[in-house]
Amino acid sequence: MPYNEKKSQKRIFVYLSETAQFARTKGTFFVDIVRETGERIRYYRKKRQMTIDQLAAAICKSKSCVSKYENGQIAIDLATLYDVAAALEVRVTQLLYLPPDRTPGLPGGAVPAFFSGLDRFYCYYYDGRSNSIVRSVGDILEETEPGSFHVHMYMNVDDYGHYHLCENLYDGRLTHFDTLSLLVLQNQHMEMDLYQVGIPSPYMNGSVKWGLAFGISSRPLMPTSTKILFAKSPQKETPEFEKSLRLSKEDIRLMKLYNMLTIL
Secondary structure, eight states, rough: OOHHHHHHHHHHHHHHHHHHHHHHHHOOHHHHHHHHHHHHHHHHHHTTTTOHHHHHHHTTTOOHHHHHTTTSSSSOOOOHHHHHHHHHTTGGGGGSSOOOOOOSSSOGGGSSSGGOOOOOEEEEEETTTTTEEEEEEEEEEEEEEEEEEEEEEEESSGGGGGTEEEEEEEEEEEEEOOSSEEEEEEEOOOOOOOOEEEEEEEEEEOSSEEEEEEEEETEEEEEEEEEEEEESSOOOOOOOHHHHHHOOOOOOOOHHHSOOOOOO
């Protein structure tokens, strides 16, 4: 086995050990982690339009064994996890459960009104390539330094009840300034994608807040920028809501005026 692959497997083993320890110390049963991993395997298998039989053949396991992996009935070993990731054409880390480790009692006075007391937010933007709304969920975790918080963001989710089953996982920081909150996130599966969102006037409270996002698209590979809506709770996706996510005449007017896409 090549040295780099051994080193990578060692890191994954350490990650799994730390995750198991997290589960024990936080009172979460390890079986929950096994089930979460199984759900991720099922999610990416179906996304690849692959049957259980096909996955079983690809990793040299029985159909019943793969079914037990997906249902969380048995834990998957590290070598098989690599085989599954290769068969599904995803990174091993995409199959791992990353538990949110929130620190209780975040200092409400240190954050703007919109984010005060908030430990989860919902994001929406409109994707013209697929003519559909893209939904994301962000978990605000521990405060890393005054006014700056660790954030996990799950992009392109289908089910809010299982939002960790997403197309892209981002990890980064939400930092608050006087007139702007800045969200800077790293795509955990595509190194070049550093996702950044500027949210103006966060000290003005409300149920929703507009921001401007910049990132790297993989379909096709290109830099993109879009307006994005932040909400404190899931929004009802009506035709009017979808229309608000599209570029409006006012957005285009400002774009022509400033020769740039802006959110005021």
